[in-house]
Amino acid sequence: MALAPTVAAQSGEPVTKIRIPAGTATIGSDMKAMKERFKDDNVRAEWFADETPQRKAEVDAFLIDATEVTNRRYKKLFPEHEFPANLTDHPVVNVTWKMADEYCRKVGGRLPSEAEFERAARGDDGRAYPWGNDFDPRNAVYVESGGGSSRLKVGSFEQESSGSNLLGGTSPVGSIEDGKSPFGVYDMAGNVWEWQAGWYDREKKLRLLKGGSWLTSKESLRSSARLGDADASRFNDYGFRCAYTGE
Numbered sequence: 664m665a666l667a668p669t670v671a672a673q674s675g676e677p678v679t680k681i682r683i684p685a686g687t688a689t690i691g692s693d694m695k696a697m698k699e700r701f702k703d704d705n706v707r708a709e710w711f712a713d714e715t716p717q718r719k720a721e722v723d724a725f726l727i728d729a730t731e732v733t734n735r736r737y738k739k740l741f742p743e744h745e746f747p748a749n750l751t752d753h754p755v756v757n758v759t760w761k762m763a764d765e766y767c768r769k770v771g772g773r774l775p776s777e778a779e780f781e782r783a784a785r786g787d788d789g790r791a792y793p794w795g796n797d798f799d800p801r802n803a804v805y806v807e808s809g810g811g812s813s814r815l816k817v818g819s820f821e822q823e824s825s826g827s828n829l830l831g832g833t834s835p836v837g838s839i840e841d842g843k844s845p846f847g848v849y850d851m852a853g854n855v856w857e858w859q860a861g862w863y864d865r866e867k868k869l870r871l872l873k874g875g876s877w878l879t880s881k882e883s884l885r886s887s888a889r890l891g892d893a894d895a896s897r898f899n900d901y902g903f904r905c906a907y908t909g910e
Contacts, residue, residue, distance in 0.1 A: 679729040680907060681783075681847055683722075688782035689789030691717045692887040700791070706882055713863075714887045720778045726907040727775060727783050730836035730849045731755075731857065732766065740769055752835040754855045754902040760870045760894035763858040763903035772905035774860040777889075779906055780873045784852070784886035786845030791885050793844035793851045802842035803853030803884050804834045804877045832877035832900070852884040853877060855902035863891025876900035 694715050697708035731754035734746040744755070758766075760774075767773050775783070784793045794802050837849040844851050851857075856872040856879075863869040869891030875883035878900045882888065892901075 680726040681729050683725055683727055683779070683783050683846055683848075685724040686722060686782065686787060688720045688722045688778045689717065689785055690720055690778055690781050690887070691715060692885070693717045701882070704882070711882065711888065713889050713891075717887075722778050722782045725775075725779055725909070726772075727779065727848060728772075728904040728906075729847065731855060731902050731904045732763075733836055737766060740766060750833070753833045754836055754850075756833065756855055756899050756902050757897045758858075758901060758903065759897050760858050764860075767903070767905035770905060772907040774858055774903060775906035776860050777871060777873065780851070780857070780859060781886050783846055783848050784844045784874075788845075790845075791887070793848070793886060794842055798881050798884075799841070800881070802839055803875070803881075804832070804839070804850075805853045805875060805884055806878055806880055834877075850874075851886065853879075855900050856890055856898075858901065858903040860906075863889060868893075870894045872901065 692711065692714040694708055694712070696717075697711060697714070701708050733752050734744070734755050735751045737755040737758075738744045738746070746755070764774055785791075790796050792798060792802070800807065833854055836854070839849070842852060843849055851874055853875050854877060855874070856876045857874045859871040859873055861871050863871040870893070872890040872892060873886070873888070875885075875888055883890070892898075
């Protein structure tokens with residue numbers, strides 16, 4: 664793991680960026696391996712066919728935020744952003760792809776590619792989860808850990824669903840030490856789905872999100888899992904982090 668110096672982003676909030684060395688990224692999953700993994704979980708591997716075929720890609724060195732962008736950081740750049748006071752250090756949510764892209768560009772970065780996300784999350788050995796190949800419920804914020812049970816489109820902060828308010832369910836970023844990736848990146852599984860730079864589909868109609876969230880099951884916490892949605896979509900479990908080109 665290599666930490667870049669702690670730098671003050673243009674947002675005014677000190678941000679730790681982690682250097683991800685150049686290397687081979689494992690992208691996606693093998694169908695046979697998924698069937699073996701899910702055989703005891705009443706889950707069909709075919710539900711995750713969008714992860715196949717598994718492939719390799721060479722990725723140049725880059726920097727990535729150690730954590731998801733928080734409400735505190737987002738508000739520094741966009742003062743009109745409102746959120747409950749107790750969620751200052753939680754990931755910003757209800758952001759569209761365009762909002763996430765704009766923020767990253769303003770701080771001198773960009774959204775990561777799918778290959779970069781999986782490189783940062785899976786390391787050199789192509790593990791299934793950031794912490795290893797075996798699932799550990801203590802290492803992520805997800806639905807079975809008490810995060811929530813339904814998703815709502817953007818609305819008032821007071822709107823509730825199954826006992827969780829619109830922005831409920833997340834945890835402060837970087838709060839699960841054992842959930843880090845091999846390079847030391849936090850929350851790449853759970854907490855919030857993270858917008859990526861590229862497309863989910865070949866038709867380029869849907870944008871890609873990675874990482875799962877507090878509203879998803881453990882299967883979606885695998886680093887290979889994918890979600891597609893329109894770039895104007897806003898949900899209370901959609902967030903992002905930024906990547907940066909260069910050493």
